[in-house]
Amino acid sequence: MFLCLQIMLASAQNIPVTGKVLDELGQPLIGATVVLKDAADASKAGTITDFNGVFRLTLPANGTLIVSFIGYEVQEVPIGNKQNLTIAMKPDMSVVDEVVVVGFGTQKKETVVGSISQAKGDELVKTGGVTSVSEALTGLLPGVVTLQNSSQPGDESTDILIRGKSSWNNNSPLVLVDGAERPYDQVDPNEIESISVLKDASATAVFGIRGANGVILITTKRGEDSRAKISFNANMTAKQMTSDISKPSHAQTMRLFNEAMMNDNSYTGLHSEQEIAMWENGVDPYFYPEVNWEDVLLRDFGWSQNANLNVSGGNKFMKYFTSVGYTHEGDIFKTEKQQEYDPRFSYNKYNFRSNFDFDVTNTTKVSVNLSGIIGKQTRPGGVGEGNSDYSKNQFFNGIYSTPNYLFPVQYENGQYGDDVSRELNQSSRNMLVELNHTGANIVNQSDIFADFKIKQDLKFITKGLSFNAKLLYTNKLKSTRKYKKKIARYSYASREDYEQNNFIRIPGMDFYEEPLTFDSEKIKPYKKQVYQEASLNYSRTFDKHNVTALLLALREETKNNVEFEDRFISQVARVTYNYDSKYLFEFNGSRSGINWFHPDSRMEDFYSGAIGWIISEENFIKDNLKFIDKLKLRYSWGESGSYKGFSSMKFDWAPKYETKNVNGAQMIYFGDPVNPINSFYLTTGADNKFAFWEVADKQNLGIELEMFRKLAMNVDLYKEKRTGVFAEVKRPSWAGLAHPVKSNIGETKTQGFEIETTWRSNIGSNIKYWITNILAYTENRIVEKGDSPGTAEYQKMADKPIGTVNRLLTNGFYNSWDDVYNMPQSTMSNSRIPGDLAYIDYNADGIVDDVNDPVSMEFQTFPAWTSSINLGVSYKGFQLSALFYGAWDVYKSIDSNLLWEFANGDKTTFNHSMDRWTPENATNAKHPALHLRSNNKHNMTASEYSYRDAKYIRLKTAELSYTVPQKMAKKMLNMNKFEIFVSGNNLLTFTDFDNRIDPEQGTSSLYPIVRRFNAGVRVGF
DSSP: HHHHHHHHHHHHHSSEEEEEEEEESSOBTTTTEEEEETTTTTTSSSSEEOSEEEEEEEETTTOOOEEOOTBBOOOEOOOTOSSEEEEEBBBOOOHHTTTETTTTEEEEEOOOOEEEEOOOOOOHTTTOOOOOHHHHTTTSSTEEEEEEEEOOOTOOOEEEESSSSSSSSSSOOEETTTTTTTTGSSSSSSGEEEEEESSSSHHHHHGGGGOTTOOOEEEEOOOEEEEEEEEEEEEEEEEEEEEEEOOHHHHHHHHHHHHHHHHHOTTTTTTHHHHHHHOOOOOTTTTSOOOOOOHBOSOOOEEEEEEEEEEEEEHHOOOEEEEEEEEEEEBBBBOOOSHHHHHOOEEEEEEEEEEEEESSSSSEEEEEEEEEEEEEEEEEETTSSSSSSEEEEHHHHHHHHHSSSOOOOOOOOEEEEOOOGTTTTTTGEEEEEHHHSSSEEEEEEEEEEEEEEEEOOOOOTHHHHHHHEEEEEEEEEEEEEEOOOOOOOOOSSSHHHHTTHHHHHEEEOOOOOOOOOHHHHHHEEEEEEEEEEEEEEEEEEEEEEEEEEEEEEEEEEEEETTTTOEEEEEEEEEEEETTTTTTEEEEEEEEEEEESSSSSSSSSEEEEEEEEGGGGGGGHHHHOOEEEEEEEEEEEEEEEEOTTGGGGGTTTTTTTOEEETTTTTTEOOOOOOOOOSOOOOEEOOOOOOOOOOEEEEEEEEEEEEEEHHHTTEEEEEEEEEEEEEEEEEOOGGGGGOOOEEEEEEEEEEEEEEEEEEEEEEETTTTEEEEEEEEEEEEEEEESOOOOOOTOGGGGGTTTTTTTEEBBBOEEEEESSHHOOOOOOOOSSSSOOOOTSSEEOOOTTEEOTTTTTTTTEOOSSSSSSSSEEEEEEEEEEEEEEEEEEEEEEEEEOOOOOOHSSSGGGGOOOOOGGGGGOOGGTTTTOOOOOOOOOOOHHHHHHBBGGGGGGOEEEEEEEEEEEEEEOOOHHHHHHSSSSSEEEEEEEEEEEEESSSOSOTTTTTTOOOSSOEEEEEEEEEEEEE
């Protein structure tokens, strides 16, 4: 008994413990975390190793140590009575053997010499309920800039730029889903394994004339040899508009109107205080209406739902991944389902995918992918694409600009109001009627994808050799049905008519309501694509020499609608070599072409080379700078091409002819002017037999650094020169060409840098935290764009940013009549007054005009600088993460209908009109003196005043989640995983830009960008 008591006392005592933590090579690990298992206070029972890998603690003899280090497996070490410990860590092979998806294959991350960024699919599903892949990429990868244009359900378009713009033509990257060019925004993020972004020439040269704008490779998930694993994710999202469309009251507007009239020296039609009081006091809401269109048209929240179920698993013969997803995107506008039709902005989408891998023999593997998308998009009948009552921009502009005083939304008897005098003015219609009672447009989408792949090991010929073949099929079909509906609206011509209840019917007294009518149906676009690929792959290690090689040929045929087929072919070669995983070399080459161009100019060769040096593998680093885990230098140079944006120039090498309408008859003639001489053709453009694609010469210098197993930094410096950019050639009037002539005369240059820094660490054994910062800068310049001889230097496109706009520079306001008379005169208007914009006479000829004085604006409509901070912390089952995203050195033009008062003859103003120039407010004014539209030509001339700084910082995404401990989930819920979460997207925005427009969107002509609040579950069995 006495002996047992001694043992118990000894086990309860704390003893001093000294230990040393070593890596797999026996070298000390600096900064390893050592913590007592199940300690009540980890901060008092834990530490980190010093520069010699040594730790010292006082701990219970019967305790267990938890030793962790990023990149190594966690070790549990019983203390016993040992007071000196040596702990050898084992590398985490999932990190050491991590691979990166590259063009036509994969490479070990450690030996990649190209500039490639990669994101895991799990990161995309934590972006606050967004449904498009492009929007989910915002802020995740260096060098990738996303510009969201619209949040319309089913059309949440987002432009992607990789390293900015290098052309004034199309700059969108090539995006491949499992090797095929497919609608990537429709892919369910739950199906994605990884996304790789290829940026430099060594990564993109293999794509030939498709690679210059960068390449995005989306790889979907696959099964593995294991029991069936079932995952189910579901969430519900509430969304609301990020911008503000409120306006001043009509009483305020009438006083501003009076002020504008007097500024214009016009006193007929001024509003009396008695009339203003009618609106100010709310005397009669039907004849003196005050409509808050924001309340009338917008819901508090629109609702969306998303769910995905996937199953994966397999055995030695077959592995599988199957997925089914459903998405419903609801409306933020107050559209309601009608008895005969549904006009709501909505989108319902079903995704399905089945990926199968068969090990037919020990040397033969066959993969079959079957996937598809079925979608249905609806929108009001008035929102069309062309010959409808509204185009999209007219409709959404109307939401901002519809007057708030002309008519009530509805009268007491339920009839809808409108203004008879403005019937044909689309900007003044009753927008609630346009949303609900104009019919519906229904768009049905059906996309089917099928992939067949085979891999044959040819080791019987030589070890490391294999053959791969692919056949990928894409079929896309979209059909649109339009239904029209009209209902009567009513107005009063005068106060007397109103008092006598004498309505005027709109659109006319003889109008009567008809049933819903079928307007039209079209099947467009239709696309069929067949992709064929065959390749030989070689991978072999000879002692310390590691060699890989690729020879590949591909052919792609695409049929769009009833156009001629596009045929693209390419041959690719790649060789990589590294010695002892230390000295790295890579060569890429491709020969590719497309049938758009003249037969003599359809094929082109592209090459790239890259070298790398993993300095941290050298002994002088290992022996002297042991805190450096990785230090790698890489450099690449090469070429790739781009034919994007050239679709309008298809077959431009062929002669072009048109018929000509003479005296009402569609005749065929030759020459210009023409004389009717039988049936000949009219030539309309010059043949361009030498047209070809753009060619990008790219250089990239990269540095990768990892230290303390906690800090990682990647830095890339890049430069690009692009030639062969299509530009319009100035043609003499005597050429007789009816259409502009374009040629490959353009040249640009682009440069910039990207810095990505990540810190990951622990506090004790339970708290983990991380922070990643991405900072990127890009600058471009036009070298040549065919400036006309005699153009002033400051107005030439050369040495200006791509997409530059020329505008007048402002010099504040005219603050007195002396300024008006003594400053340069204006050709835009002779009726300038104090408070108008003062422009700079840039060419110093004493006159300001909109031809000779506009100059290039310094910044463009896409950001030169972008930065994101992605941070998070986890404690046991809780995890909190947030992504802040910022963009600056970016400007956007304010829509004219939002910037200037009294548009279309309406008495409509905006909140910024309250900050206009007046003699009393001259020092604080932000807006020019007020005028009626017809007298405001001077101020409305395109100038830097309407070109506004659109920089912003945004809490792009945030998520708080809790994962139930696995044992508890298994015992109580019979699940392997149960996670609940709340998240958001576009939660907070800090900007000085116009608050009526989202700074990322920059226009009122599209469906507004939304803020999302999201809640859901992620479970696994």
